[in-house]
Amino acid sequence: MKNSELISARADVLRGGRIESVHHAEISVVDHEDKEILHTPDTGLFTYLRSSAKPFQATVILDTGTDKTFRLPDSWIALACASHNGEAVHIQIVRKYLKRIGLDESALQCGSHPPLAYSIGGQKGAIKAEYSPVFHNCSGKHTGMLSVCRHLGEDVATYLNFDHPVQKAIREKIRKYSGETTVPLALDGCTAPVFYVSVRGMARMYRHLALGSDESLERIWNIMTSHPYLVAGKGRFDTALMEIARGKMVAKVGAEGVQGCAVRLPDGRRFGINIKIHDGNRRALAPLLIETLIHLNALTSEEAKKLEPFHHPTLTNHAGHRIGEILPVFESKARV
Known part of the structure; x- marks a missing residue:
């Protein structure tokens, strides 16, 4: 495809065929040569990576040899990359992982919340009054960090401190992959350090993942491509995209409307993609990412058809009546 600049990218929320809300976005697509081949005007916008950082945070498990010390199965490392639903399969693995490294759930400092299976994955049934930290969608990431602490002999009580050796190693990886000179930190929703990076820098990170720039990536x-269900779960877009793409893509959502995607196509093309929704609403992410992939000719017609419920989501009310839909909209101009 030709290099192109998008005048705007947005998701229109329609009710009765009329626009009710609009979610504006920044999109950056970086190719194997580190050229931004598709982008909105302000991909220099800085925002937080949130959980889109998890695949890169998990590289320290491999860099340090922690996986070998504790004989960690790939499925367990997939949980370290996950924003999981808190389904039985996710919880069982996190608990086994903690036991393998000689810790229990009390070591997790991520806090807790009801499983995402209820709020996103469509799970029905009663929600308990309390859940232990293992149900937090980031518990796999935290267990991964703790395993590195145990392997290196570092303090597990302070594993989330910005100056902890494990966190310093992760921050350096983020700086390296993003190409940013400095990477400011803040606290994520799970209390781990979170990284302030440009939209273009995030796309560069996923470019490195698409290229497999080092052994850990x-x-x-x-x-992640071998265990897409463990990365999210039932009803989740990341899982659906990776299952349907069958080894061509890695997708990782982040809170406040962030989405990363790494793409490897049979024709040899490699892309890193990042999307940031300005108002932070995640419902615009799947429609816009699929629209981007179609624009890049990265999906077959069959794959696009299977992803249609995510591409143009139907909106229903509490009585089950269809009341509208979400439509991705690109306005573009050819670059000279």
Whole structure:
């Protein structure tokens, strides 16, 4: 495809065929040569990576040899990359992982919330009054960090401190992959450090993942494409895209409307993609990412058809009546 600049990218929320709300976005697509081949005007906008950082945070498990010390199966490392639903399969793995490294759930400092299976994955049934930290969607990431602490002999009580050796190693990886000179930090929703990076820098990170720029990233690619259900779960877009793409893509959502995607196509093309929704609403992410992939000719017609419920989501009311839909909209101009 030709290099192009998008005048705007947005998701229109329609009710009765009329626009009710609009979610504006920044989109950056970086190719194997580090050229931004598709982008909105302000991809220099800085925002927080949120959980889109997880595949890169998990590389320290591999860099340090922690996986070998504790004989960690790839499926367990997939949980370290996950924003999981808190389904039985996710919880069982996190608990086994903690036991393998000689810790229990009390070591997790992520806090807790009801499983995402209820709020996003469509799970029905009663929600308990309390859940332990293992149900937090980031519990796999935290367990991964704790395993590195145990392997290196570092303090597990302070594993989330910005100056902890594990966190310093992760921050350096984020700086390296994003190409940013400095990477400011803040606290994420799970209390781990979170990274302030440009939209273009995030796309560069996923470009490195698509290329398998080092041995650890190549492993992460293989782990996530081999275990897409563990990365999210039932009803989740990341899982659906990776299952349907069958080894061509890695997708990782982040809170406040952030989406990363790494793409490897049979024709040899490699892309890193990042999307940031200005108002932070995640419902615009799947429609816009699918629209981007179609624009890049990265999906077959069959794959696009299977993803249609995510591409143009139907909106229903509490009585089950269809009341509208979400439509991705690109306005573009050819670059000279």
